[in-house]
Amino acid sequence: MHMWTAEEESFMRLALRLARKGIGNVNPNPPVGAVIVDNGEVISTGYHKSYGENHAEREAILKALSLGKRLENATLYVTLEPCNHWGKTPPCTDLIIESGLKRVVVSTHDPNLSSNNGISKLRNTGIQVDVGLLEEEAKRTMKFFIKSITTHIPYITLKYAATLDGKIADQSGNSKWITTELRPIVHKLRSQHMAILVGANTVLEDNPQLNVRFSKGHSRNPARVILDRNGRVFDGINELNVFKNDAKVFVFTERSIESIEALPNHVQVFNASKPDSILKKLHEMQIDSVLIEGGAEMFSEFILYADEIYGFYGMKVLGKGRDVFANLERSIDSAFDFRISRVLVSKSRSEFLVVMKRCLQE
Amino acid sequence: MHMWTAEEESFMRLALRLARKGIGNVNPNPPVGAVIVDNGEVISTGYHKSYGENHAEREAILKALSLGKRLENATLYVTLEPCNHWGKTPPCTDLIIESGLKRVVVSTHDPNLSSNNGISKLRNTGIQVDVGLLEEEAKRTMKFFIKSITTHIPYITLKYAATLDGKIADQSGNSKWITTELRPIVHKLRSQHMAILVGANTVLEDNPQLNVRFSKGHSRNPARVILDRNGRVFDGINELNVFKNDAKVFVFTERSIESIEALPNHVQVFNASKPDSILKKLHEMQIDSVLIEGGAEMFSEFILYADEIYGFYGMKVLGKGRDVFANLERSIDSAFDFRISRVLVSKSRSEFLVVMKRCLQE
Numbered sequence: 001m002h003m004w005t006a007e008e009e010s011f012m013r014l015a016l017r018l019a020r021k022g023i024g025n026v027n028p029n030p031p032v033g034a035v036i037v038d039n040g041e042v043i044s045t046g047y048h049k050s051y052g053e054n055h056a057e058r059e060a061i062l063k064a065l066s067l068g069k070r071l072e073n074a075t076l077y078v079t080l081e082p083c084n085h086w087g088k089t090p091p092c093t094d095l096i097i098e099s100g101l102k103r104v105v106v107s108t109h110d111p112n113l114s115s116n117n118g119i120s121k122l123r124n125t126g127i128q129v130d131v132g133l134l135e136e137e138a139k140r141t142m143k144f145f146i147k148s149i150t151t152h153i154p155y156i157t158l159k160y161a162a163t164l165d166g167k168i169a170d171q172s173g174n175s176k177w178i179t180t181e182l183r184p185i186v187h188k189l190r191s192q193h194m195a196i197l198v199g200a201n202t203v204l205e206d207n208p209q210l211n212v213r214f215s216k217g218h219s220r221n222p223a224r225v226i227l228d229r230n231g232r233v234f235d236g237i238n239e240l241n242v243f244k245n246d247a248k249v250f251v252f253t254e255r256s257i258e259s260i261e262a263l264p265n266h267v268q269v270f271n272a273s274k275p276d277s278i279l280k281k282l283h284e285m286q287i288d289s290v291l292i293e294g295g296a297e298m299f300s301e302f303i304l305y306a307d308e309i310y311g312f313y314g315m316k317v318l319g320k321g322r323d324v325f326a327n328l329e330r331s332i333d334s335a336f337d338f339r340i341s342r343v344l345v346s347k348s349r350s351e352f353l354v355v356m357k358r359c360l361q362e
Numbered sequence: 363m364h365m366w367t368a369e370e371e372s373f374m375r376l377a378l379r380l381a382r383k384g385i386g387n388v389n390p391n392p393p394v395g396a397v398i399v400d401n402g403e404v405i406s407t408g409y410h411k412s413y414g415e416n417h418a419e420r421e422a423i424l425k426a427l428s429l430g431k432r433l434e435n436a437t438l439y440v441t442l443e444p445c446n447h448w449g450k451t452p453p454c455t456d457l458i459i460e461s462g463l464k465r466v467v468v469s470t471h472d473p474n475l476s477s478n479n480g481i482s483k484l485r486n487t488g489i490q491v492d493v494g495l496l497e498e499e500a501k502r503t504m505k506f507f508i509k510s511i512t513t514h515i516p517y518i519t520l521k522y523a524a525t526l527d528g529k530i531a532d533q534s535g536n537s538k539w540i541t542t543e544l545r546p547i548v549h550k551l552r553s554q555h556m557a558i559l560v561g562a563n564t565v566l567e568d569n570p571q572l573n574v575r576f577s578k579g580h581s582r583n584p585a586r587v588i589l590d591r592n593g594r595v596f597d598g599i600n601e602l603n604v605f606k607n608d609a610k611v612f613v614f615t616e617r618s619i620e621s622i623e624a625l626p627n628h629v630q631v632f633n634a635s636k637p638d639s640i641l642k643k644l645h646e647m648q649i650d651s652v653l654i655e656g657g658a659e660m661f662s663e664f665i666l667y668a669d670e671i672y673g674f675y676g677m678k679v680l681g682k683g684r685d686v687f688a689n690l691e692r693s694i695d696s697a698f699d700f701r702i703s704r705v706l707v708s709k710s711r712s713e714f715l716v717v718m719k720r721c722l723q724e
Contacts, residue, residue, distance in 0.1 A: 162528070164673055165528035166685075170694040176694070303679065315698055316692075317687045318693075318694065319688065319690025323527060328680065328682065330681055331532045331534065332538065339677065340711040345705055348701070352702060352716060
């Protein structure tokens with residue numbers, strides 16, 4: 001195993017910071033960052049800005065060349081194995097070879113079997129390639145990509161807002177303002193995920209907008225996925241907020257598609273209602289990430305598929321009320337393979353967030 | 363207002379550290395620490411070690427005198443106003459005056475109106491007395507004392523262990539091992555509080571020991587308080603663990619006391635079942651602090667009286683199960699005046715603790 005120097009690590013950290021700028025804009029591509037270093041100095045940087053645009057390493061190399069820099073002795077730091085295939089853009093390996101770069105440092109291998117021979121191609125032309133620097137961090141930045149490429153279903157984040165006693169609404173169904181201060185984090189999650197999934201009850205009862213607000217630098221609204229077994233939302237298509245802007249809406253239902261009239265162009269209907277069929281279909285539609293936003297039925301059905309859980313808690317107790325996982329019936333001995341990755345307390349100290357990640361069973 | 367120097371603050375911090383050593387051993391007295399400083403050097407220290415023993419300032423002065431130190435130019439730092447009355451020990455003011463100390467620095471006034479003229483007595487003899495150094499910290503160390511002296515009911519800490527969805531037991535009543543790693547904190551709480559309160563259901567269903575384990579330096583078991591409206595626990599007095607060691611047991615019941623036979627000496631029975639009568643009675647019995655440990659009925663009844671809440675959460679979801687505040691029926695708009703004072707995540711990252719303190723309404 002290669003021993004990395006602190007300097008090498010600092011260059012890759014810069015590349016990772018750049019990569020993160022693409023999160024939410026490049027999907028279903030992975031966010032990637034690149035830094036070119038010559039003689040201990042950063043001479044160019046780049047990152048994948050949005051789907052269809054240049055890859056990070058192409059961006060950094062073209063920028064260096066346009067500045068008249070020579071790359072014969074330079075090293076490229078890139079957070080993902082360079083691609084060796086024609087997609088929306090030409091193979092990055094060819095450009096790296098042409099540019100004359102001496103060495104390439106890569107965080108992590110491409111999990112995509114159709115494009116992951118980039119490293120061997122570079123090595124075959126005599127370029128020194130070292131792999132594994134800050135690999136775990138790099139994998140975290142591209143968790144959506146890795147999950148969907150390797151499992152053929154999207155990355156699933158389940159997000160609920162509950163009282164201290166696990167209620168998402170009181171007895172009269174009121175669920176507003178359980179958490180308010182931490183709402184910007186919800187909007188950030190929405191800006192990062194390609195789709196938001198809700199049940200028909202949530203759409204009909206709360207009439208939510210499910211758009212991205214208060215999140216700087218992001219204006220793209222995620223696709224909305226509605227699980228509506230009986231096809232009730234179609235009757236309110238002109239009133240319901242989820243249908244109101246131009247973001248795509250995918251409705252999964254058991255109702256016959258022929259019985260539904262006059263759908264706007266941005267609404268698509270599929271006959272499926274089981275979580276695994278829905279998730280496979282979403283993967284086919286190139287959705288790499290889904291945020292499950294409610295309600296209790298959806299939480300209860302999709303928790304089995306969740307990769308990450310964002311549990312927001314407000315300083316309230318209700319006693320009687322609607323349970324966050326109302327439809328589950330588990331015993332205390334049931335396995336629940338999540339570990340806390342982050343806890344955050346709001347400024348006024350009246351709300352907190354627990355982020356939990358699925359871990360392999362021990 | 364006096365401006366304190368960093369040096370003065372460091373001496374009072376030492377006194378506060380000493381004070382904390384008495385927590386759990388001095389009740390219903392407050393824990394107090396004292397430091398004597400001459401010419402910028404600490405020449406003696408003391409703290410109130412256990413109920414009935416010397417007060418902190420007496421301990422520090424006697425230690426200094428036994429070492430042959432002269433106190434004419436020395437300053438005494440003490441976390442609470444020195445007492446001016448005969449209790450289990452003589453008035454500390456007299457000893458301070460006799461010892462010839464030049465100056466006394468006090469964190470906080472004695473909230474006890476029957477003994478709080480210590481400062482004026484010292485000032486009347488010409489001793490310089492400055493008050494208010496690290497006052498908030500000092501008040502925190504003696505929160506049990508301040509609450510019970512000023513309100514005539516004990517300080518109430520409510521402690522529950524729940525799943526992420528607010529369940530304290532699954533459908534079959536199983537509640538074991540929701541949290542395990544953070545259990546030492548529960549035992550520390552028990553060692554600090556003078557009494558633990560549980561409902562009869564908890565005693566009969568779980569047969570808990572409610573003693574202090576895994577808490578270094580503490581062996582005193584708190585009194586057990588059982589709320590048992592129908593007087594069911596008396597039938598199992600030889601089998602139930604709560605009756606098994608020598609710690610006092612107070613049973614509050616609506617059952618006629620005459621109907622109960624052959625009570626061991628350490629068990630006392632009272633005819634009361636409303637929270638406020640129970641708490642007033644416990645105050646009369648010199649109980650300054652009560653830890654509410656379960657179950658759902660007790661949590662639902664005593665949350666109104668809680669000064670502090672320790673919410674332990676384990677990485678589990680149950681769906682159906684026993685709610686932590688099962689008997690409450692609140693709406694989402696109900697006020698709940700607690701703020702988070704601390705969040706702690708267990709080492710394995712599979713449990714967390716949220717500590718919440720009651721705050722004044724805004």
